[in-house]
Amino acid sequence: xxxxxxxxxxxxxxxxxxxxxxxxxxxxxxxxxxxxxxxxxxxxxxxxxxxxxxxxxxxxxxxxxxxxxxxxxxxxxxxxxxxxxxxxxxxxxxx
Numbered sequence: 854x855x856x857x858x859x860x861x862x863x864x865x866x867x868x869x870x871x872x873x874x875x876x877x878x879x880x881x882x883x884x885x886x887x888x889x890x891x892x893x894x895x896x897x898x899x900x901x902x903x904x905x906x907x908x909x910x911x912x913x914x915x916x917x918x919x920x921x922x923x924x925x926x927x928x929x930x931x932x933x934x935x936x937x938x939x940x941x942x943x944x945x946x947x948x
Contacts, residue, residue: 866929
């Protein structure tokens with residue numbers, strides 16, 4: 854395995870984790886805002902019908918997705934760190 858491919862794998866994993874964390878955070882905000890809207894508009898029956906038709910993200914799943922993204926970022930950072938250590942060892946051996 855090449856050191857460069859290990860770095861690339863770590864970077865790609867970290868970028869994917871960042872994207873997934875951003876999406877999960879956006880879903881959490883959207884779910885919270887939707888719940889606040891439905892609480893305010895409960896007296897208006899037409900508004901309740903509109904809110905029930907909207908796709909409200911599941912907060913529990915969004916929180917789990919956020920935690921998964923955290924673990925993915927940590928493991929990708931470990932891959933980058935290990936690749937860096939291996940490269941340092943190779944440079945020490947060849948020097």
